[in-house]
Amino acid sequence: MMNRPQKYIEGEALHFQREKSNNALKLRVAVLVVCVLLVSALVVIYLLFELLTTREMLRNLELKQGTVQTNVAERVPEITPCSTVQPTCPEPEVKIITEPCNTIPTTTLQPTEINMLTQSYSTIPPTTPQPLDITTDDPCYKCEDGWKQHGGKCYFFSTSKSSWNESSTECITKGGDLVKIDSSEEQSFLRIAIQQKIKSYDDLFWIGLTDSAVEGRWLWVDGSPLNESLTFWFFHDEPDDWTGEDPDGKDCARMGPMYWFGISCKVTHRSICEKPAVALCD
Numbered sequence: 001m002m003n004r005p006q007k008y009i010e011g012e013a014l015h016f017q018r019e020k021s022n023n024a025l026k027l028r029v030a031v032l033v034v035c036v037l038l039v040s041a042l043v044v045i046y047l048l049f050e051l052l053t054t055r056e057m058l059r060n061l062e063l064k065q066g067t068v069q070t071n072v073a074e075r076v077p078e079i080t081p082c083s084t085v086q087p088t089c090p091e092p093e094v095k096i097i098t099e100p101c102n103t104i105p106t107t108t109l110q111p112t113e114i115n116m117l118t119q120s121y122s123t124i125p126p127t128t129p130q131p132l133d134i135t136t137d138d139p140c141y142k143c144e145d146g147w148k149q150h151g152g153k154c155y156f157f158s159t160s161k162s163s164w165n166e167s168s169t170e171c172i173t174k175g176g177d178l179v180k181i182d183s184s185e186e187q188s189f190l191r192i193a194i195q196q197k198i199k200s201y202d203d204l205f206w207i208g209l210t211d212s213a214v215e216g217r218w219l220w221v222d223g224s225p226l227n228e229s230l231t232f233w234f235f236h237d238e239p240d241d242w243t244g245e246d247p248d249g250k251d252c253a254r255m256g257p258m259y260w261f262g263i264s265c266k267v268t269h270r271s272i273c274e275k276p277a278v279a280l281c282d
Ligand SMILES: *[C@@H]1O[C@H](CO)[C@@H](O)[C@H](O)[C@H]1NC(C)=O
Pocket: 165, 265, 266
């Protein structure tokens, strides 16, 4: 009989022990569940917080959008008055146009300055050939304006170009003819004058010498023959009668800053007219 209760007690103890361990397990599970619940609750709280903050941000954005839209809405009426202001805007534009117009007259004033400059420039050359003019300007002789006086003769250096015949005619209408060179002294005077007038070395001047009547028989415009010991051709054999440019050949003489050259009479050049100076002394 004693075995049974003892056994019972033992069983009871065992049962109690099992119960105890069972309870401990249950407690552990409960704690775990509580922990899980707590963690999940935390997560939920965190998510809710996040949601709330994003909502807040969205709200702020919406508010900002709203203010921007109202700003735009406020500025739109500002712009439309500007379009009504525009009619007055062209007026300043017109003023702006008139202002450059006012500056244009000041630029149109400049040509006078340019004239002064060109006048001062044109006064410079007479000062540079002074050593020449001193020796050539004879007080006993007088030339018209635009003519250069030398050795009792007046010389006109044309600025326009024309053929030899036309140049000769122009000189005749001026009361003279194309220049006749009578001495090496006259040649030197003309040479220096040409050097002062030309812009480039191919700038040449017609002189009154031609062999268009009889080939090789060079005559001055006054009909006198060329003194063969008083010639200033570029080469000794100048002028050859090369007919490449003109079938008539090089029948007219032109003068450069140093020498004479034969050329077709049809080409155009500047020219030197010559006529006697007005004698003031007897
Ligand atoms: C130049 O004129 C003369 C007459 O004055 C004429 O005989 C001659 O053919 C003319 N020369 C040229 C190249 O026109």
